[in-house]
Amino acid sequence: MELNSQAKEPVIDVRNLTKDYLLGDIVVSALRGIDLQIFPGEMVAIMGPSGSGKSTLMNMIGCLDSPTSGEYYLDSLLVSDLHDDELAVVRNQKIGFVFQKYNLLPRVDAIENVALPLRYSENTSSMRQRAEAALQSVGLGDRMRHKPNELSGGQQQRVAIARALVNQPAILLADEPTGNLDSQSGKEIMDLLLKLNQEQKTTIVLVTHDPNVAAHAQRIVQLFDGLIKAPEAIS
């Protein structure tokens, strides 16, 4: 059922989404009506200059923030109406985050870092094994007991990717995943993401301002002043 419907049903379905912020007394519209569908197995890059609303959109897609109006279906679930704790469960189960600054816990080793999302899941059985498998899949099988400060930037980002994948989420959300890396490590990370997308059919949403990174995506969404600028160009 899933395989058949995946082709038609978008995993991310955003309809007329808006987000207003209050800056002092002034209402700032960060998003002014976004419509966006992303289908399973796609790799999509969201681009735009700073202030275009791409971070806001990313927070919306990642269920870190609630929209002012509009609807957002994630994996056919209407998440735009959910409460904080319900959103936490959605983030845990359906979304894998990869951040620009890795955001690993410095005190604990790679396995513990990768297992962190599992601690907040219902199913806490065989946490270590699942974390180990995720680390194997990003090619860090030999660095499992290392703490973040014993790993290179590229390796740390791999740990972060393993952490994002450990709960087998519906989408992987990467915010400038190569922003803190040298070009070689950046290339390795992009290769890893591409491999995940091609071999595991992982749906990946990239937020970046780097055209070289965006070029890896099948589709680029350009944001400008809170709106999607041009018809989506397919690379």
Next chain:
Amino acid sequence: MKFWQALKEAIASLSANKTRSFLTVLGIVIGVGAVIGVLSIGQGAEASIIGQIESIGTNVIYVFRGNSAEDVTNPKRLTTSDADALSNRARAPHILNIASVLSGQSRVRFGDESAQTSIMGVAENYAEVTDLKLSEGTFFTESNVTNRSSVVVLGPELAERLTGRQTELVGTTVHINNYPFRVVGIATAKGGNQFSSPDMDAYIPITAMQLRVQRQSVPNAVDFLLIQAQDSQSIDLAMQEAKAILRASHRLTSRQPDDFTLTNQEDILSIANSITKILTIFLAGIAAISLLVGGIGIMNIMLVSVTERTREIGLRKALGARKFDIQLQFLTESAMLSVFGGLIGIGLGWLLGKIVGAIAANSGTPLVPEISLNSVLLATLFSLAVGIFFGWYPALRAANLEPVEALRYE
């Protein structure tokens, strides 16, 4: 998140900052230590005082000169004639025995060793009334008292102090107030019978006391009388009889108040009890303030920790932590800090009690500090409560952070 996981994470995060955790906990350590120490010393003192008072026997009535409740001018001294009057079986059928006591401080010397201690001038029935047992020899006799014999019964500790032993001392000579006294007996250790340590006392005939140690302006004067009632049920009747007899022998009119005070064990016990209780509560209250200060210290550090770990909190929320999970994490840390401090504090308080007990024992007051299971449980629960109470607000602040804001925090 499951509780044991929160516990594991709390241990990891607290041990990552050992110095800070230790300093934070110090306030609780000192607070709990002080409370436990004071309580244990208080309980020890109470037990010691009760033990000393009870060791004399529960059916004994004390008679002192003067009356603190009424305004009495020029109260008559108690004398041996009072004791004789009280010995009248016909007028006082519930009184079994009377012991007159004339006490004073003097130097007791044996060879080169000497000690300043209480000399108790008593009659031959003192041993019976106060249940004083001898480990060696016999108590002096009625004829010793009549003849003003220079004989002495030594308390065991006094004997030890003077001669280095407690046996084979009968027949030796000690000097009291520079008069030679022949040792006729050694008392067994009692741990206490009045408010001083009786094991350091020396007992001599009251007549010899008047003659050799403490000359009195009033002949036959005594410091206090001990009345032994027939049994513990007849104490009240014996007290009424004693009151009537003493009023008559002091020639008091019906309008004059008593110029003496009668107390029994229970009165003294309850007074002693309430004094130690009030002191204990007072001191424990002061100690509890430092516990409060310790709690504020924990709150302060937890707030710092929440601010420092804002990004971590944001990350955890992004990875699926609910508000409750974050709150649990920080509450576990603060509770663990304070319980850890509480446990160390219990150890510290125990040590404090031991030290005070050792000092007290050295100065001749038997005091065994007691740490009851109750006070240990109370201290543990109380420090847990302090941790949760003062950790609540920081944990709530952490739980209510917006994930977007927290992740952006530099």
